[in-house]
């Protein structure tokens with residue numbers, strides 16, 4: 122297909138009876154590895170990392186090594202099908218694609234005509250999608266129908282809002298420059314499981330003498346290696362960061378020259394930080410004041426010093442302010458302008474890819490309502506102007522990823538709701554579908570994937586033919602556009618969509634992909650902040666107190682909102698990514714039975730022994746699973762893995778059943794870590 126571009130990069134090499142195909146991993150993971158996939162007679166034999174991407178360096182995670190188990194596994198969807206049993210029972214009967222497209226086109230038209238376009242709710246997330254398979258023909262279809270829009274806020278919304286307001290989405294320090302840091306702070310992230318290609322750079326920095334500080338309620342693998350581990354209570358990152366700011370300002374360690382030349386709002390940040398002495402922050406965060414003092418002093422003294430702002434710290438009521446306070450640290454501490462100094466977060470903005478051409482078709486149509494994906498349960502059970510009548514889920518498994526699982530399930534059980542699920546495998550959400558459509562995996566279609574850790578943009582190529590009758594997103598959405606007479610005479614299949622996206626890339630990027638080179642932004646793959654790249658704010662300065670964030674937060678920017686724990690539900694439940702699941706993708710594969718991690722003090726107080734079957738509960742629901750007693754979580758906090766599927770627990774509910782659908786202070790993100798629970802033995 123890529124002949125139009127001369128199919129530049131070496132894609133297929135014969136190695137005896139096997140063929141090796143070069144592609145890339147588009148799964149929701151910061152690293153976007155380059156892959157070498159060995160195929161034999163149309164079957165995937167082995168998947169490994171290649172050396173085309175410098176950061177992949179020839180190795181990948183076990184999840185993707187096992188990806189062939191998804192491609193041809195038992196759960197794989199191979200044919201379109203319609204429901205034949207009660208919702209949730211996964212009883213279906215095969216139909217043809219022609220029937221499926223006709224049926225779906227008729228339902229879309231009927232729903233729009235009778236209830237209005239907003240009664241159609243598309244629901245998707247980027248678990249396995251890149252620039253070609255998402256927000257292209259799908260966006261056109263739903264915009265043409267006037268469907269409700271979806272705010273994809275389940276992850277990275279608070280951190281994204283803080284970054285955009287403060288730094289105008291300035292690119293961040295890329296993996297290779299970690300080696301140059303003399304101090305690395307990993308805050309609310311666990312790269313040992315969810316950014317594994319960062320680890321070698323951190324190790325090299327450590328060997329060269331860098332100090333490592335980890336802020337995390339759990340003793341993760343990287344926390345074990347740290348010089349200083351700060352095991353904060355979930356949701357208290359904000360006071361800790363403000364105590365650091367207070368120290369920088371009060372001790373004279375704030376870089377006044379940098380702040381006067383390159384920042385706005387420092388004085389207001391200083392005022393809000395003033396009340397957070399080490400003692401006060403330590404009490405709220407449940408750590409020793411001496412630990413916070415050591416943290417602050419080490420950070421103030423080190424250069425180059427680097428702060429990795431993770432996504433763990435945003436998943437609570439204070440998430441936006443916490444992210445802003447953490448991102449402000451390198452500015453106040455004067456850590457920019459040197460290689461290995463500054464902050465590290467997402468690097469997707471590095472490519473300057475604006476997908477504005479997709480909105481061009483909206484014309485003068487009034488903008489439809491926007492539904493926050495975190496409120497799916499409410500959208501399905503409470504909306505009435507108009508009610509959601511057709512839910513189109515693709516590349517997403519909201520039953521196990523969206524807060525308030527019981528409410529989401531109640532919504533999906535509605536007999537008057539027509540649910541389409543277009544996915545690769547029989548997910549927990551697919552079991553509730555009225556119409557099932559089989560989707561290709563990234564080994565069966567083209568895509569373009571942007572890393573959000575390193576700066577990298579790569580082509581994803583089909584390695585094998587589609588399994589069964591699976592089709593790619595552009596093919597299916599293109600067919601629907603045609604069936605509904607919305608295609609404007611344009612063919613919008615996979616190839617056309619790929620070429621269209623390539624045609625809208627910045628010319629230098631598109632040229633590099635066409636020529637088989639590794640694309641690079643103008644500032645290279647390892648920009649130094651405030652030297653090679655600068656804030657994209659209107660005046661080019663970092664805004665340490667954006668008025669928009671102050672206005673958005675009901676409490677005010679940098680104002681701490683207290684812990685929601687109660688006497689009934691005293692334990693904070695967190696649900697971090699694991700080496701099995703970063704999102705819920707691949708949760709269908711067999712895994713050892715997951716358990717609730719609990720500190721020995723909490724287990725002892727409840728008379729629990731290792732392996733006891735417990736109920737973890739609050740007013741929203743209950744999860745039943747064994748308990749694992751370990752000092753890897755701090756007392757008062759319990760932990761269940763993120764992305765579990767319903768079969769993983771004894772009662773078919775997962776951590777999202779206990780997560781409230783309240784929203785973060787800034788960015789309207791999910792508050793998974795505000796789940797407060799009690800735990801008791803199942804009698």
Ligand code: SF4
Pocket residue numbers: 146147148149150151152153154181182183184185317
């Ligand atoms: S999931 Fe992450 S680590 Fe695993 S292959 Fe994909 S990009 Fe690499």
